[in-house]
Amino acid sequence: MGESPDLCSLGWKNDEEVNLSSENQPLVSMLLPVRNEQAYIADCLRSIFTQDYPKKLLEIFIADGNSTDQTLSIIEALSSETEIPITVLNNPDGIVPTGLNILIPLAKGEVIIRVDGHCIVAPNYVSKCVRHLQEDGVDGVGGAMQTVGEDFVSKVIALAMSSTFGVGDSAFRTENGLTKLADTVPFPAYTRKIIENVGLYDEELVRNQDDEYNYRIREAGGKILLADDVRSTYYSRGSLAKLWKQYFQYGYWKVRVLQKHPRQMSLRQFVPPVFVLSIFVSMLLALIVPWGWILLAMIVGLYSIVNLGVSISIAAKQGWKQLRLLPAAFAIIHTSYGLGFLVGLFKFANRWKDKTGKVPEWINDIPHTSSYR
Numbered sequence: 001m002g003e004s005p006d007l008c009s010l011g012w013k014n015d016e017e018v019n020l021s022s023e024n025q026p027l028v029s030m031l032l033p034v035r036n037e038q039a040y041i042a043d044c045l046r047s048i049f050t051q052d053y054p055k056k057l058l059e060i061f062i063a064d065g066n067s068t069d070q071t072l073s074i075i076e077a078l079s080s081e082t083e084i085p086i087t088v089l090n091n092p093d094g095i096v097p098t099g100l101n102i103l104i105p106l107a108k109g110e111v112i113i114r115v116d117g118h119c120i121v122a123p124n125y126v127s128k129c130v131r132h133l134q135e136d137g138v139d140g141v142g143g144a145m146q147t148v149g150e151d152f153v154s155k156v157i158a159l160a161m162s163s164t165f166g167v168g169d170s171a172f173r174t175e176n177g178l179t180k181l182a183d184t185v186p187f188p189a190y191t192r193k194i195i196e197n198v199g200l201y202d203e204e205l206v207r208n209q210d211d212e213y214n215y216r217i218r219e220a221g222g223k224i225l226l227a228d229d230v231r232s233t234y235y236s237r238g239s240l241a242k243l244w245k246q247y248f249q250y251g252y253w254k255v256r257v258l259q260k261h262p263r264q265m266s267l268r269q270f271v272p273p274v275f276v277l278s279i280f281v282s283m284l285l286a287l288i289v290p291w292g293w294i295l296l297a298m299i300v301g302l303y304s305i306v307n308l309g310v311s312i313s314i315a316a317k318q319g320w321k322q323l324r325l326l327p328a329a330f331a332i333i334h335t336s337y338g339l340g341f342l343v344g345l346f347k348f349a350n351r352w353k354d355k356t357g358k359v360p361e362w363i364n365d366i367p368h369t370s371s372y373r
Contacts, residue, residue, distance in 0.1 A: 027111075097200075113129060159329075181223055182224055199359055254344065
């Protein structure tokens, strides 16, 4: 991406500054686990550079997961644009939880914010988060996430990921104008106190690590706030194949979260695997009894009608050309998540008593560090 997006076009007002007295402004650590983010890392970092929060009270830590593109050179080049110190570390395992676990022990801030290289945060993101943490008696805060795309396919995927039909009652994806306590939020700001209480991320979870971590916070008595005035933008996957892989992994790793924390699962998360399982069962029945074909036709037919109806209602508002791919995007989200969950049930069938996870102790001796100031 060459130029940073117009923040006003994203619905953000640059003049919405938060006035915090100097004695109430804590040091804030921004943590970014990244891998092959050359298309987005510049916009992400510049959105941090332009925060209305004092630059002397910000620090940036980046864990690079063996990027094979220009991510690292872009970060180095951008370091001259800001007075905020940037520290880059190697994340040999290349996954988000290990990257965060490398960075957290090095963070010196009283507030720690976890950001993706795939996102942009509003200019007042940090100050709004700090204010909510200070004034609302919560331990974590995040806000509504606007999912966007850069071309036709990714824009359709973004529409599907922002729809209740696509992702259920995921409040931070589908609700605006609402501030409430939530189960989980994107790109959260945490108090150092709650992180020290809960510990590090579970490194077993390639996906769903945020859901699991926020559940541990709530189990420890912590509160997580979804705040309407905390805004971010997330770039969706650029192809249907990447969307399939993303949601297959969500479903697959959700099984391990379920095994460790059974109460963490919501009803909506069981719907896709039940749907996929019903298709498999009806296909098997169709090989045995004639009415199996009728059952299969009813299941697929009913889903197709609902899918098409929702797609038409969205296309009527967003543009009729979206109808060419929107039903397919919905079907991929539902079937890939459901299939991933069923595969996870099979893969982890003997681990229902294994609730330990892979949460390491804090380690401060981290090699392969580059600092830019």
